[in-house]
Every structure is written in C-alpha cells, then in structure tokens.
Amino acid sequence: MGKADQQDPLDNIEELLGAESHEKMGSLLELHGQLDEIDAQNRDLYESTLATYDSLMEAIVAKLRDKETPGPLKGKYVQMRRALDERRQAFRERFPEFVAEEESRKAQERLKAKSAPILKSLEESTLISDEENKLFLRYWKELPPDQQERYINHLKGALKNKDQAGVITGFRGMLFELSRRVILTRQQLEEVGGYPEPIYVEYIGYDKKNPQVNKPPVKLFKPNRKNKEGDIQNDVTGVLRDGKPYVYETKAYPRRRFGAEYGAGESAANRNQLLKYQQAINDGSIAGASVEIQGRIDTEFLNWAIGTGLTHEGAIPDVEIIYSMPLPSGREYRFVLKRGRGKGLRFENERSDYTIDDKIVIRGLAQSVRDKSVIGVMTDVNIEIDEDSPLVTAEHIAHPDQITDPEIFEAYNQLRLESIWERLEDKAIDPSVHDKVAAYDERVTRDYVMQMLTDFEIMLNENPELKALKWAYVVEESQYDEVVDRVMEDVERIKEYELARKSSKKERRNKVVRDIQGYKGPAEGYVLDVEHILMDALQNVTKTGEDQKPRSYSDISRFMNLRELKGRLADEDRSYLEITTYDPTRDSHDSKVISGIEDREEQARLIGEYERTIEIENLKRAEARLQKLLKKYQQLHKVGKENRDEEQDSEYRDLQKQLSGYNSGLNNRLNHQKSRLNALLEAKEEELRPLQNAMKDVRGYIESTGIGLDSRAAREQVIEKLRDTSAKYRAAARPIKQEILQTYREIFARDWESFAIREIAREEANLMKMIYVVTPEGEVIVEEEGIRGATDNSRAAHSELAQGRNIYAAGELAFEKIDGEWVLTEINSGSGHYRPSQDTLEYGKAVICEQLGVDPKDARLNVRNCIFRGIDIDGLPLDYR
Amino acid sequence: MKSDNIFTEIDEEKKKAEEINKALKKEKHFLEDIEENIKEDADKDEIKNIRNNLN
Numbered sequence: 001m002g003k004a005d006q007q008d009p010l011d012n013i014e015e016l017l018g019a020e021s022h023e024k025m026g027s028l029l030e031l032h033g034q035l036d037e038i039d040a041q042n043r044d045l046y047e048s049t050l051a052t053y054d055s056l057m058e059a060i061v062a063k064l065r066d067k068e069t070p071g072p073l074k075g076k077y078v079q080m081r082r083a084l085d086e087r088r089q090a091f092r093e094r095f096p097e098f099v100a101e102e103e104s105r106k107a108q109e110r111l112k113a114k115s116a117p118i119l120k121s122l123e124e125s126t127l128i129s130d131e132e133n134k135l136f137l138r139y140w141k142e143l144p145p146d147q148q149e150r151y152i153n154h155l156k157g158a159l160k161n162k163d164q165a166g167v168i169t170g171f172r173g174m175l176f177e178l179s180r181r182v183i184l185t186r187q188q189l190e191e192v193g194g195y196p197e198p199i200y201v202e203y204i205g206y207d208k209k210n211p212q213v214n215k216p217p218v219k220l221f222k223p224n225r226k227n228k229e230g231d232i233q234n235d236v237t238g239v240l241r242d243g244k245p246y247v248y249e250t251k252a253y254p255r256r257r258f259g260a261e262y263g264a265g266e267s268a269a270n271r272n273q274l275l276k277y278q279q280a281i282n283d284g285s286i287a288g289a290s291v292e293i294q295g296r297i298d299t300e301f302l303n304w305a306i307g308t309g310l311t312h313e314g315a316i317p318d319v320e321i322i323y324s325m326p327l328p329s330g331r332e333y334r335f336v337l338k339r340g341r342g343k344g345l346r347f348e349n350e351r352s353d354y355t356i357d358d359k360i361v362i363r364g365l366a367q368s369v370r371d372k373s374v375i376g377v378m379t380d381v382n383i384e385i386d387e388d389s390p391l392v393t394a395e396h397i398a399h400p401d402q403i404t405d406p407e408i409f410e411a412y413n414q415l416r417l418e419s420i421w422e423r424l425e426d427k428a429i430d431p432s433v434h435d436k437v438a439a440y441d442e443r444v445t446r447d448y449v450m451q452m453l454t455d456f457e458i459m460l461n462e463n464p465e466l467k468a469l470k471w472a473y474v475v476e477e478s479q480y481d482e483v484v485d486r487v488m489e490d491v492e493r494i495k496e497y498e499l500a501r502k503s504s505k506k507e508r509r510n511k512v513v514r515d516i517q518g519y520k521g522p523a524e525g526y527v528l529d530v531e532h533i534l535m536d537a538l539q540n541v542t543k544t545g546e547d548q549k550p551r552s553y554s555d556i557s558r559f560m561n562l563r564e565l566k567g568r569l570a571d572e573d574r575s576y577l578e579i580t581t582y583d584p585t586r587d588s589h590d591s592k593v594i595s596g597i598e599d600r601e602e603q604a605r606l607i608g609e610y611e612r613t614i615e616i617e618n619l620k621r622a623e624a625r626l627q628k629l630l631k632k633y634q635q636l637h638k639v640g641k642e643n644r645d646e647e648q649d650s651e652y653r654d655l656q657k658q659l660s661g662y663n664s665g666l667n668n669r670l671n672h673q674k675s676r677l678n679a680l681l682e683a684k685e686e687e688l689r690p691l692q693n694a695m696k697d698v699r700g701y702i703e704s705t706g707i708g709l710d711s712r713a714a715r716e717q718v719i720e721k722l723r724d725t726s727a728k729y730r731a732a733a734r735p736i737k738q739e740i741l742q743t744y745r746e747i748f749a750r751d752w753e754s755f756a757i758r759e760i761a762r763e764e765a766n767l768m769k770m771i772y773v774v775t776p777e778g779e780v781i782v783e784e785e786g787i788r789g790a791t792d793n794s795r796a797a798h799s800e801l802a803q804g805r806n807i808y809a810a811g812e813l814a815f816e817k818i819d820g821e822w823v824l825t826e827i828n829s830g831s832g833h834y835r836p837s838q839d840t841l842e843y844g845k846a847v848i849c850e851q852l853g854v855d856p857k858d859a860r861l862n863v864r865n866c867i868f869r870g871i872d873i874d875g876l877p878l879d880y881r
Numbered sequence: 882m883k884s885d886n887i888f889t890e891i892d893e894e895k896k897k898a899e900e901i902n903k904a905l906k907k908e909k910h911f912l913e914d915i916e917e918n919i920k921e922d923a924d925k926d927e928i929k930n931i932r933n934n935l936n
Binding site for chain 2: 039
C-alpha cells in the first residue's frame with residue numbers, strides 16, 4: 001500500500017481541480033455519507049420488517065393451536081395467515097435489492113453450516129497432512145461462494161472414498177485444481193470473468209461400453225439441455241478470450257495413466273471430454289481449451305492426441321496439453337506438451353522460488369526436451385525397486401492403480417518422483433554420459449554390454465506393463481550370449497569405420513564441405529549410443545517371424561540414396577483414398593481403400609460404386625425393418641385393445657410411436673416413389689427382353705437385323721447393348737433410390753442410426769513419407785515408410801540406414817503430389833535413434849535440397865524440429881537455464 | 882458540469898432511499914399494529930377488519 005492511499009482523498013484535490021472543487025467534493029462526500037446512513041437504516045428496517053412478519057406468523061400459528069381460540073375466529077386466522085403470506089411475498093418483491101442480499105447472507109450461513117463438519121473431518125483425517133490441509137483452506141477461502149460450495153462437495157466426496165489411497169489422490173487432485181485457479185488469478189495473464197451462457201455441444205465420441213479408441217469415434221452425443229450447467233464444464237472456470245469462454249481443465253493422475261483403459265470405459269471418457277472441447281471450438285462456442293496434466297499419461301493416448309504421422313494431425317488439433325512436473329522442493333515446472341492451433345493458455349513458471357535441486361531437475365528437463373527423451377519420462381514407468389522402500393514391490397510398480405494402502409501409495413509416489421528426478425538430474429549433470437556411449441568409447445567391452453543387457457531385462461521383468469509394450473526386446477537368459485555377440489560384432493565394425501574416418505584426408509575435406517553447407521553440430525557427428533546398438537541387436541534376435549524384418553546394419557543395398565529417388569519419383573503414385581464406414585448392427589468399422597488411382601474420373605466412379613453398395617444395403621435393411629414393424633403392429637392391432645396384456649400394450653404404443661411418421665403421410669410418399677421405381681424396372685425388363693431373347697437365338701437376331709454379322713460378333717453386340725441398357729437404367733434408378741432412402745430416413749428418424757451403415761471418415765492423400773540419414777560422406781540414404789497400415793514394425797530404423805555409424809542429420813521427409821508434381825513438403829529431425837539436435841536441420845535441408853534439385857526457399861517446404869512425431873520442440877517454452 | 886451531474890445523481894438516489902425508508906417504516910408500523918391486536922386477543926370482527934386491510 002502506498003502512502004497516498006492512506007491520505008484523505010480531499011488533500012490534494014485543490015491541486016488537481018482547483019479550490020471550488022474542494023468545496024464541492026466536500027459536500028459530495030457528505031451527501032454520500034447521508035446516503036449510506038439511510039441505506040443502512042433501510043437494510044435494518046427491511047430485516048426487522050421481515051422479522052416482524054415471522055413473529056406475526058408465529059403468533060397466528062400459536063393462536064390456531066391454542067384450544068381456547070374459538071372456532072369461528074380460527075377460520076379468520078387461517079385466512080389472515082394466507083393474506084399475510086401473500087403480503088410478505090409482495091413486500092419482498094417490492095424491494096428486490098434487499099432480497100438479493102438476504103439470499104446471499106442465507107446462502108453463506110447454509111454454506112458455513114454445511115462446510116463446518118466437512119472441514120472438521122479434513123482436519124481430523126490422518127491421511128491428509130496438516131500442511132496440505134492448511135494449503136487447501138488458504139485456497140478455498142479465496143474462492144467465490146458458489147465455488148466454495150462446489151469444492152466442499154468435492155472434498156466431501158474425496159474424504160468419503162473407501163479406498164484410502166484414493167482419499168489422498170482425490171484430495172491432491174482437488175488441490176492441484178485449486179492451485180491452478182490461484183496461480184491464474186495471481187498471474188493475471190488471462191482475463192477471468194463469468195461465463196455468459198451454458199454451452200451445449202453435439203459431438204461424436206466413443207462408446208464407454210465398447211471403447212474402440214484406435215478407430216474413429218462413431219457414437220453421436222446429443223446436447224444435454226436438461227443440464228442447466230451446460231455440456232462444457234471445466235475445473236478452472238471463468239477464463240475468457242474475446243468474451244468467449246476458454247476451457248481450462250486439470251487432470252491429476254498419480255496412480256492411473258491418463259487416457260488408459262481400466263475396464264470402465266475410462267479411455268473413452270477421457271477422449272470424449274477432449275473431443276467435446278474440440279467440437280465446441282469448431283462450433284465457435286468456446287475460444288479454446290487447455291488441459292493441464294500432472295502424473296502419468298498413456299502412450300497410446302498421446303499418439304491419439306498428438307497424431308502419429310505426417311498426415312495425422314491428431315484427434316484434437318485445437319486442444320492444448322500442458323504438463324506440470326513436480327520438483328524436489330514441492331514446487332512445479334509447467335510446459336506445453338502439445339500445442340493447440342490457436343493461442344494457448346498464458347502462464348509463467350514462477351521461478352524465483354526454485355531451490356538448487358529444482359533447478360538441476362529443470363536443467364535436465366530442458367536437456368531431455370532437446371534430446372527428445374522427455375516423452376519417455378512421462379509415459380514410461382522406469383521405476384526400479386528401491387531397497388530403502390521395502391513397502392513397494394514389483395507388483396505395485398507394475399499396477400500402481402491397484403494400490404489402496406495409503407502408506408504404500410505415498411512410498412510409491414515418492415519412488416516414482418525420485419526416479420524421474422534422478423533421470424533428469426543425470427541428464428543435467430552430463431547428458432552424454434547418461435545415454436550416449438559411442439561404439440568407439442573405451443568403456444564398451446563385452447562385460448559392459450552384458451551388464452547393460454542384464455540390467456535392461458531385469459528392469460523389463462520388474463515392469464510388466466512396459467514389458468508387454470516392448471515385446472521385441474525380451475529375450476531369455478540363454479540368448480544373452482548371442483545378443484552380446486551381435487552387439488560386439490556391430491561395435492567392432494562401427495569402431496573400425498569411425499576410427500579410420502577420423503584420421504582420413506577425405507574426412508578433413510568432408511568437414512569443410514559440411515561447414516560450407518551450414519553444419520553446426522558436433523564435429524564427430526551424432527553418435528548411435530551403445531544402448532541403441534543393443535536394442536537393435538535384440539530386435540535382430542527376436543524378430544524371426546515371417547512378416548518381421550530383423551534389424552541389421554549390413555545389406556545397405558536395401559536402401560536408396562536421394563539421387564536415385566529423384567530419378568524414380570516422377571513415376572510414383574501414392575494416391576490414396578480411404579472411406580471408413582460404421583455398421584451399427586455389428587458394431588464394426590469397415591474401410592474401403594481406393595489407392596493408386598490418380599485419374600479423377602475413374603476415382604469418382606469407384607467411389608460412386610462403393611457408395612451405391614452401401615445405399616443398396618441400407619435400402620434392404622430399411623425395407624426389412626419396416627416390414628417387420630408393420631407386421632408386428634398389425635398382429636397386436638388384431639389382438640385388440642381389451643385383449644392386449646400390459647407388455648403387449650406398451651409394445652403396441654411403442655410401435656405406434658415408431659410408425660407415426662410412416663402413418664402420417666410418409667407411407668404415401670414411399671409408395672409413390674416405389675411405384676416410380678417399379679415402373680422403371682418394368683421398362684428395363686421390357687427393353688432387355690428382346691436382347692435376352694437374342695442371346696438365346698443368335699441366328700434369329702442376325703437374320704432380323706440383316707447386318708450380316710457372324711455369330712460371335714453378333715453375340716458381342718448384344719452383350720454390349722445389354723450392358724448399356726442395364727447401366728442406363730441403373731443410373732436412372734439411383735436418384736429414385738436416393739429419394740426412397742431419404743423417405744426411410746424420415747420414417748425412422750433417430751432410429752435410422754441404429755441399423756444403417758454410415759460413412760464416418762474420408763481421408764485423401766497423395767503422399768510419400770521417407771526416413772533419411774545424412775552420412776559422413778554427405779550422402780542422403782532414404783527408405784520409404786508406409787503411411788497407412790501396420791508397416792511400422794517392418795520399416796527400417798535410422799541406424800540401419802546409417803549402418804550404425806555416426807550421422808550428420810536424420811529424420812523424416814514428406815513428398816506431396818501437387819498438380820501432378822512431387823513436391824518436398826517437409827524435412828524434420830524426428831529420429832529416436834540419433835536424436836539429432838535442431839542444429840542439424842539447416843545443414844540437412846541444404847544437402848537434401850541440393851541433391852534433389854529443389855529450391856530451399858520454396859514456401860511449400862516446412863522444416864520442423866520434431867520431438868514426438870507432430871510436436872515441435874520449439875513449442876516447449878523451456879527457456880530456463 | 883460533470884460534478885453537477887454527480888450531485889443530481891446522488892441527490893436522486895438519496896431521495897429514492899428516503900422514499901424506501903418511508904415505505905418500509907409504514908409497512909413495519911402496519912405489522913406492529915396487527916401484532917398488537919393479536920396479542921390483545923382481538924375479537925372476530927377486528928380480525929376480519931385486519932384481514933381486509935391486509936388485502
């Protein structure tokens with residue numbers, strides 16, 4: 001508070017406005033004083049009048065109960081009570097300003113009464129520490145009354161949880177949510193106000209009972225208008241952008257993985273919430289949405305959200321995901337894990353509070369973002385059993401969601417966080433020691449590799465969840481020698497090459513060339529660390545199946561270089577169209593792929609044909625359904641109203657409802673359309689008949705036409721005519737069939753969705769995706785990666801392209817066919833094996849463009865620094881050093 | 882000019898508040914009279930009278 005605030009506001013008004021103002025201001029203040037006084041008096045009067053009403057009512061009730069009150073008088077009192085009640089009502093309506101005050105006071109009293117026992121049981125809870133209790137109270141007291149009530153309800157629910165660890169996680173989740181609100185208010189980077197109207201959304205999501213989350217969603221969710229709060233509810237309410245609500249949701253997942261399935265449709269529910277936000281953004285009813293996550297995240301969910309390939313933007317392109325990393329001091333570091341397309345939530349890390357330990361972890365985090373290992377920190381469960389925490393067993397680490405004992409949960413949680421901090425600290429201390437040991441590093445011996453393999457397999461055995469994901473890395477102890485042999489062979493070959501290269505004249509020249517082309521990374525290039533050589537060797541040993549390609553650094557002739565690709569590109573065609581349909585009667589997805597057809601007319605014909613088969617199937621289904629309903633209806637009708645039992649009667653009424661559209665006019669339309677179709681079919685028969693006869697009697701046909709054809713030519717001519725005639729009628733029948741379909745849609749209304757096949761997605765592309773490495777010689781080695789289908793397991797790894805040697809750039813390339821030409825549209829640095837830094841991108845671009853003969857300034861070319869396919873590292877505001 | 886407007890506004894607000902004050906006082910007195918009557922065991926006619934006044 002400044003000194004000026006404590007002064008009399010009149011003190012310097014003369015300076016500001018002149019002497020006259022001083023006087024006016026004085027009388028103004030006096031008037032204000034008087035007004036306040038009357039207002040206060042009025043409020044008292046209002047309250048005491050209401051109190052008088054109450055006491056009057058009590059007096060009347062007493063009179064009515066009084067045995068001595070004469071009967072006739074009682075009648076009068078009853079009337080009087082009614083009249084008083086009405087007058088009281090009118091009185092309150094006359095002074096609405098006092099009513100609002102009265103109600104808010106009453107609400108506060110109610111809230112106080114309601115919250116007191118709940119806050120008391122929080123205080124008494126042995127599961128929640130005093131510190132956390134105090135923190136909750138501090139946050140809670142700052143909330144507006146309606147929010148206070150909401151959190152009291154939450155708290156009540158959390159404390160009631162029979163799962164004791166659940167009490168802790170529920171409470172902390174709430175604390176996380178509350179702290180977001182407090183930080184948001186404190187930082188004042190966002191406008192916070194009230195939401196104008198409840199928002200309703202119609203969206204397509206996943207069925208919780210049958211969450212097929214690896215397919216496009218099909219279940220239509222109608223707006224729930226009964227819910228007064230609207231369909232969009234979020235934890236940290238009130239953020240506004242240009243007058244529109246901005247959704248801010250929080251997720252604390254210490255035991256379960258956010259987005260994973262635990263048997264109750266969680267994977268669907270988590271996705272649906274975000275799909276709903278995406279739809280609301282599409283509708284323009286909200287300005288944007290951010291979800292802030294703390295704890296564990298499911299890898300498949302991240303793939304779904306972020307997108308896994310160049311053509312997949314992910315399912316929620318406009319929704320932002322923020323991650324909050326707890327730090328050793330109990331503070332946190334927040335960063336954007338997935339950007340939305342619009343502006344994300346504005347926040348700052350409040351860095352002044354960080355301890356030295358915190359800063360080390362943050363440094364490691366920055367490093368792991370740079371080398372792209374950060375996603376693993378959040379999704380993997382690389383927790384090792386700790387002898388200091390005997391409570392936590394391998395079983396707990398494998399299934400933390402099943403921990404209910406609060407003590408074990410706390411120990412597990414601590415272990416989980418410490419393992420994350422340890423990994424990040426290692427990164428901060430020496431990024432190269434932790435994960436990059438080159439083949440030519442003197443530490444790499446047979447024993448070293450054996451130890452590494454043993455540790456890794458033990459870790460997998462301790463983490464069954466991870467083991468299932470990494471099946472291709474699991475070997476028996478009896479295979480260890482074979483794996484290590486293979487690693488050592490590779491190590492020796494790489495070592496021989498790299499050591500020879502280092503001292504060669506050719507390399508000195510290559511270095512100059514790289515320099516000229518803008519290379520800024522380490523002189524030796526980016527090393528393939530031994531851990532990855534081991535992983536590749538494991539995949540060499542385990543991938544023995546027929547469709548599986550074992551990893552190998554030899555046989556480089558499998559791959560192409562960029563110059564070869566350039567020569568072949570023009571003839572390549574990757575046109576791809578996929579129509580996905582959904583059949584509700586079987587609850588199954590089906591997709592039709594029309595690929596390799598660049599001819600638009602031919603493509604359109606094939607699409608039309610596919611659409612026609614669906615239309616015909618739906619027509620059949622609709623017709624069968626209608627007949628079934630009509631038959632049942634008539635049966636029940638015949639039974640007669642008197643004879644129908646309760647069940648039959650309800651079925652009858654149900655049928656009546658279902659057939660109401662049909663019975664009120666649509667039947668006439670349908671019959672009319674059907675007769676038009678029949679007329680057409682009859683005409684077709686008429687026209688086909690002579691041709692069919694001609695097929696039976698070719699000689700007669702030749703004679704009747706008199707054109708002197710031989711019988712083979714005549715037959716061909718007839719077949720041609722038959723085909724043309726059929727096609728002509730098929731084309732003429734289609735619009736009528738579509739009209740009939742439309743009528744059926746109207747007849748069945750919402751029921752239509754329950755039996756008709758429908759298109760749910762259509763994807764079109766003409767795209768080639770390659771992985772590439774730039775070798776020390778400046779050669780660009782590429783291999784195409786299938787964009788669709790299960791090709792991921794069979795495509796080569798960057799290390800195979802480079803034969804395990806060092807590289808100077810690596811990542812992915814995308815070519816798109818634009819106006820008949822293959823155009824290079826993306827170069828990125830996405831390589832999990834080499835994790836090249838963004839410093840390699842300029843160089844990679846220069847080399848690639850030069851070898852392809854492409855203008856590096858072409859606006860269609862995007863250069864992206866990739867962390868997890870589709871995510872920009874640049875998007876992570878890890879500016880702290 | 883501007884300050885004059887503020888004066889008029891406050892003045893009007895004050896007048897309004899005073900009117901409310903009067904109305905509230907009237908209502909209160911009215912109720913207190915009834916209360917008095919009930920306490921003093923008013924007879925049937927008087928109660929009828931009160932009821933009529935109430936409406």
